[in-house]
Amino acid sequence: MSDSPPPTTSVQVMSRMFALLEVLASEGQAVSLKVASERTGLHPSTAHRILNDLASGGLVERSGPGHYRLGMRLLALGNLVRSRLDVRDQAARHMQELHRLSGHVVSLFVRQDDEAVCVERTVAERHGIQLARTDGLRAPLTRSAVGKILLLDESGLLLQALCQLQADSLDSLQRELSAIRALGIALHHDALGVGQHMAAAPVRNDQGSIIASLTLSWQGGDLRSEWIEALKAAAQHVSAAMGWPSVE
Numbered sequence: 001m002s003d004s005p006p007p008t009t010s011v012q013v014m015s016r017m018f019a020l021l022e023v024l025a026s027e028g029q030a031v032s033l034k035v036a037s038e039r040t041g042l043h044p045s046t047a048h049r050i051l052n053d054l055a056s057g058g059l060v061e062r063s064g065p066g067h068y069r070l071g072m073r074l075l076a077l078g079n080l081v082r083s084r085l086d087v088r089d090q091a092a093r094h095m096q097e098l099h100r101l102s103g104h105v106v107s108l109f110v111r112q113d114d115e116a117v118c119v120e121r122t123v124a125e126r127h128g129i130q131l132a133r134t135d136g137l138r139a140p141l142t143r144s145a146v147g148k149i150l151l152l153d154e155s156g157l158l159l160q161a162l163c164q165l166q167a168d169s170l171d172s173l174q175r176e177l178s179a180i181r182a183l184g185i186a187l188h189h190d191a192l193g194v195g196q197h198m199a200a201a202p203v204r205n206d207q208g209s210i211i212a213s214l215t216l217s218w219q220g221g222d223l224r225s226e227w228i229e230a231l232k233a234a235a236q237h238v239s240a241a242m243g244w245p246s247v248e
């Protein structure tokens with residue numbers, strides 16, 4: 001005869017455990033057993049038992065008599081998850097969807113020294129929109145939409161050094177970056193070839209740092225407003241997948 005708890009009981013315990021963790025996560029300081037019990041609607045003895053079990057696993061720490069806070073084990077687990085996140089993998093589905101919506105190529109650029117390097121592009125094939133990994137396409141940071149996106153959070157000293165390297169105007173670049181921050185995207189006409197246009201939006205990691213530039217490229221014609229919103233949304237979805245809170 002099995003001593004395993006019924007499935008419904010296990011689910012109930014897990015639900016209560018998550019509820020307690022949410023209460024601890026919502027506070028910047030230790031939470032008393034009384035507050036945790038009231039917030040979750042659990043009997044104090046039930047909350048106490050579950051919190052002690054969580055403390056045994058390192059997910060919760062005791063902070064003085066009857067007080068609890070999130071444990072360091074959660075930090076270790078979070079770092080493990082973060083280390084496994086690959087922006088290419090997280091961006092793949094959203095890049096394909098944006099290509100289907102617009103009918104144009106979607107690319108993912110990352111920074112490498114003083115250049116923006118394309119690491120992924122969408123390709124239309126018989127069986128749908130596929131992704132092609134490439135390290136061949138490069139663009140200068142200070143002179144391209146994709147590069148300027150990657151410079152949005154950089155300091156003035158670094159921008160000055162890049163402008164000196166490229167013989168560009170620092171004042172002009174800073175004005176452009178301010179405009180891009182306000183608009184949420186960067187636009188570049190005649191980019192990467194005559195008649196080639198590009199729009200780019202930032203992708204952030206869990207710390208809010210810009211780690212990639214998601215771009216939409218098209219030949220001739222105007223950029224439709226729905227494509228702009230779709231590009232922004234796609235970049236936000238990828239950022240959320242990388243751990244950055246989504247913007248409602």
